[in-house]
Amino acid sequence: MIREKLVQEYRNLVNSYHPYINSLLNNCYINIIDGCLNSVSPPYYYLGVYYAGRQEKEITLYLNELRKIAKTFGMVDIIFINAKQIIRDPSSTLKRENTRLWLELYWICSKVTTYLD
Numbered sequence: 001m002i003r004e005k006l007v008q009e010y011r012n013l014v015n016s017y018h019p020y021i022n023s024l025l026n027n028c029y030i031n032i033i034d035g036c037l038n039s040v041s042p043p044y045y046y047l048g049v050y051y052a053g054r055q056e057k058e059i060t061l062y063l064n065e066l067r068k069i070a071k072t073f074g075m076v077d078i079i080f081i082n083a084k085q086i087i088r089d090p091s092s093t094l095k096r097e098n099t100r101l102w103l104e105l106y107w108i109c110s111k112v113t114t115y116l117d
Contacts, residue, residue, distance in 0.1 A: 003032045006073060010047070013069050021062045027055060029108045031101070033079065047075045050083040052109040084109045 007030050015022040029050040036043045047070045051059055059066075060080060070078050083105040086092055095102045 010073055018065055024059055029104045044076045047078045048081055049078060050081045050105055050108060053084050056080055
């Protein structure tokens with residue numbers, strides 16, 4: 001619940017400063033990804049931006065702006081992930097292990113119809 005609110009606040013801040021970038025992020029799924037080096041070290045967080053198809057070129061043009069805003073929220077960096085590759089990967093177990101994320105990614109990929117992949 002807290003992560004969803006944090007992502008929503010991130011989107012609101014992007015919308016305030018960069019409305020065009022926010023319109024690009026409307027076609028993406030944003031998630032907080034946590035990592036930890038070992039059980040003793042504190043966790044660190046990345047902002048995962050799942051995009052559909054060829055949308056990566058447009059979004060990565062604004063990487064510095066997105067990174068600055070993410071760092072204000074305590075994120076280490078931003079990771080861009082192609083959702084279409086994850087969905088189409090036959091060896092992926094995401095559909096069984098995290099059905100909600102898989103459905104969100106499927107929805108993102110089906111929502112963008114401007115490009116043919």
